[in-house]
Amino acid sequence: MNPLDILRTQGLGLLAAIREAGDSDLLRATFSASQLVRYRRAAEMLHRAPLARQRLAQASLERILVITKHARGLRHGDRYALLAELALLDGSIDDIDLKARDIVRARNAGNGPNLGRRAVRGGKTTDTNGNRTFTVTGPERDIKRLLSTLDARARSLRAQDTALTYEQAMYDALMTSTGPAPYSLMPQVIIPLPDWLRLRSHDGDETIFAATDGTTVTGAELVSGLMADDHVAVLYEPLVGPVNAYRAQRHANSKQRLIIEGRDLMCQWPGCTTPATECQMHHVTAWKHGGNTNLDGLVALCRKHNGRNDDSPDRPPRNGRIDIGDDGSVYWSRGDTVRRNNHPLLDKSGRAVAKRVPQ
Ligand SMILES: [Zn+2]
Structure with missing residues (x-):
């Protein structure tokens, strides 16, 4: 069987094999952690849904992932029966995605938006451009209202600066509306002693230091004092004397x-x-x-x-x-x-x- 045929028809077998393999190094060497979360969720659901399994015997991995994702979104009623129903949908993966979403939305209608799922996620990982991304999930009306406010501001920003893309203008609008939040915690910058000596002779501008809030700081930024207001620079050397409380207190001081x-x-x-x-x-x-x-x-x-x-x-x-x-x-x-x-x-x-x- 060629690799494309395997992907096109062996989704169920792949998920069963992943479920069987449990927590193995082999899986972690093959898939990312977030992929494994998606695959395992789908595999668990199918394991409990014999009729859906029967109907998806020749389905692609992506088709199974799309319909299990939507079936899980059902708020009241039998998700496994719904899964078997969604297993009958055909067409392109994108078509199935849209149809399944509509079906489940219709079943959930009348319950109002699920406020329990409101969330701001991510923002922890820095990409290769030095940027971070977060996502906001909330009732459609809230999100629409927020985006409309930003949209109005973004349009006026673009009128002043025609080089701005719409996405850049939306970002600028968001940032000027909330402003950078003041740090409530004071992050430390960890500086090894030898690096500190190099920094003092201005030979270490490119060195990257880590801070305890998960960001990084360059030697140049440190020296120019840019971070002085909201970071404590801590010289780290191994001879920090013991600061021990033994059984005197349960929580760290x-x-x-x-x-x-x-x-x-x-x-x-x-x-x-x-x-x-x-x-x-x-x-x-x-x-x-x-x-x-x-x-x-x-x-x-x-x-x-x-x-x-x-x-x-x-x-x-x-x-x-x-x-x-x-x-x-x-x-x-x-x-x-x-x-x-x-x-x-x-x-x-x-x-x-x-x-x-x-x-
Ligand atoms: Zn953790």
């Missing part, structure tokens, strides 16, 4: 937080990008199991991953747990699987800097 934010830079769970300033301070040995509130026993984890962590090492593993190895590095493990957060920015964390400086 502000000094501990500051040090751990610089040391860990972001949530230490594999694949997570939540900056440390938005993280919780996780006890590697749970407080209820006698863990101390000490620097070496605390790790930055976002709210979600702090909640997912298997706190009891004696129970059978579920989501896996965070531990600290003998070499001081943080790792996640579940059974025999060991993974780390390999985000490139972590090379600039205080933990990485401390490791590089010869002791």
Whole structure:
């Protein structure tokens, strides 16, 4: 069978195989994390829908993904029956997408917009152009009203500057209407000691430093004092004395937080990008199991991953747990699987800097 035929007809088999494979390195080497989330959701749904499975026996992967996505959007009633119904739709993938959306919208009509799904998402990852993207989801009327307001402003901006594209003008309109939010947290910039010495002799303008809010700062920006108002520059060297509270307090104090934010830079769970300033301070040995509130026993984890962590090492593993190895590095493990957060920015964390400086 040629590869196109496989994609065109073997969607169901592919999803079943992905479901069977569970959490494997092979899958992670083949698909992105977000693809796997989509595939697994669809596979789980089909697993419970025998009639839909029968009708989709020769369907493409994309067709299955499109109709399972819409069937999941049904707010009241039998999603599996609806899935079997949507499995009968034919035409191009884009046609099926539109038809399925209409069918499910009609079933959901009368319930009003689902306010529970309102969200602003993303904005955490910087692209190759140094930009970030976020998406806004909300009731159509709210979004329409917001865009109309921006549209009016964007038109007047374009009248003043004909070189502006519509999209650029919409962005400018959004930014001038909300303005940059003042930082409520003060991010630290992590500067290894040797780099600091180079910066002082103006030899390090191109060096990129990481900040605890997940952004980066160049040496030139630091030297010119651009960041002085809203960043604290922290010289990171390994001889930070212990700031330990043992059992005196359950929660990390502000000094501990500051040090751990610089040391860990972001949530230490594999694949997570939540900056440390938005993280919780996780006890590697749970407080209820006698863990101390000490620097070496605390790790930055976002709210979600702090909640997912298997706190009891004696129970059978579920989501896996965070531990600290003998070499001081943080790792996640579940059974025999060991993974780390390999985000490139972590090379600039205080933990990485401390490791590089010869002791
Ligand atoms: Zn996380």
